[in-house]
Amino acid sequence: MAEMGESGRGSERAVAGSGRRHRVAVLVRHGMLPIEVGIVHRLFGAARSVTGERLYEVVTCALEPGEVRTDADFTVHVAHGPQALAAADTVVVPASGADYEPGTGRLSAPMAEALGRIRPGTRIASICTGAFVLAAAGILDGRRATTHWSSVEDFRRLFPDVELDADVLYTDEGEVLTAAGVASGMDLCLHMIRRDHGATVANDVARRTVVPPHREGGQAQYIRRPVPEPRASSTGAARAWALEHLDRPLSLRELAVRESMSVRTFTRRFREEAGISPNQWLTQQRVERARQLLEETELPVDRIATAAGFGTAASLRRHFQSALGVSPRAYRGTFRGSEPRMPRGEGEG
Incomplete structure (x- = not known):
């Protein structure tokens, strides 16, 4: 593939200096997720100048023009072939259902040929597991990138030269950008605009599409991370008891007594069985309890802090921010927020 421009702003120069619309090409593959393609068309297509003129021209292309299978029960007719990539200022590669199967990390010859049509200085972005295509092409080597949390381990195994950040919604490395998943594809498109x-x-x-212009936090807030229970456990009774008493201070001595062990022996056994220290486990469980209460109840944050064993709202906020990258209030707004009210006159899409 041709080497990218160093400035990472080639597409912006095209917008500012040519007097034409910025061209966005969406490269789809069989097994495409229609929503991801729709996101790009809807958001870039809604961008207008102060005089109401469209700022972007968006086209969809495939390795071969014609019918492209989706992950749903319908196909999409794509009129453009890979030649559209040569005229693009921004290329977006959405996910394909095939990405979720363990891959080889290699590009097919047609895909390599298609990517080779992209001009130097063109901005390239991926949505969700579309990052596998960029990584296989070597575009992400030495760069920070992200992909869907469920594919992180496979991605790291296949592409060790990529600096994968699994906790963020999207990354911006100048001319190369990546988004973690479907909704974060919206975040990334808005960021590029x-x-x-x-x-x-x-x-x-x-506003036109009735989505937030910016979201706080990263992928961590969307991932449940229950600590697996060992099959054979000599500290399981203490853990079960602790889960019933998370609202109170719990000492290592109390937990060790539950298993008739010394603190030293209990701590060693606990780490062997759970893979983390007792205090780390307690913090994780308290964060999970707080998440549950924020999602399922209307309790104020200070009451949730007490019920989860953090004691104070300040302590809850500190641990919540550290674990999930958002405040308890922002988390509740995401997962339990009140019925959204559409601004007057905004009913599009």
Whole structure:
């Protein structure tokens, strides 16, 4: 593939200096997720100048024009072949259902040929497991990138030269950007629009499509991480008892007594069986309890802090931010927020 431009702003120069619309090419594959393709068309297609003119031209292309299978019960007719990539200022590679199967980390010859049509200086972005395509092409080597949390281990095994950050919603490495999943594809498209034309245009697009212009936190808040229970456990009774008493301070001595062990022996056995220290396990369980209460109840944060064993709202906020990258209030707004009210006059899409 041709080497990318060093500045990472080739697409922005095209927008500012040519007097034409910025061209976005969406490269789809069999097994495509229709929602991801729709995101790109909807968001970039909604961007307008102050005089109401469209700022982007979006086309969909495939390795061969014609019918492309989706992960649903319908196909999509794609009129453009890989030649569309040569005229693009931004190329977006969404996911394919096939990405979720363990892969070889190699590009097919047609895909390699298609990517080779991309001009130097073109901005390239992936959504979800579309990052596997960019990584297989060597585009992500030495760069920070992300992909869907369920594919992280496979990605790391296949592409050790990529600096994978599994905790963020998207990454921006100049001319190469990656998004973690479907919804974070929206975040990434809005980010690119904001980078190209400023916050006013991006915020207008967000309002038109009734989505937040920016989301806090990363993927961690969407992943449940229960600590697996060992099959054979000499500390399981203490863990079970602790889960019933998370609202109170728990000492190592109390837990060890439950298993008739010394603190030293209990700590060693616990780490052998759970893979983490008793205090780390307690913190994880308290965060999980707080998550449950934030999602399922209307208790105020200070009451949740007490019920989860953090004692104070400040302690809960500190541990929550460290574990999930968001505040308890922001987390509750995401997973339990009140019925959203559509601004007057905004009913598009």
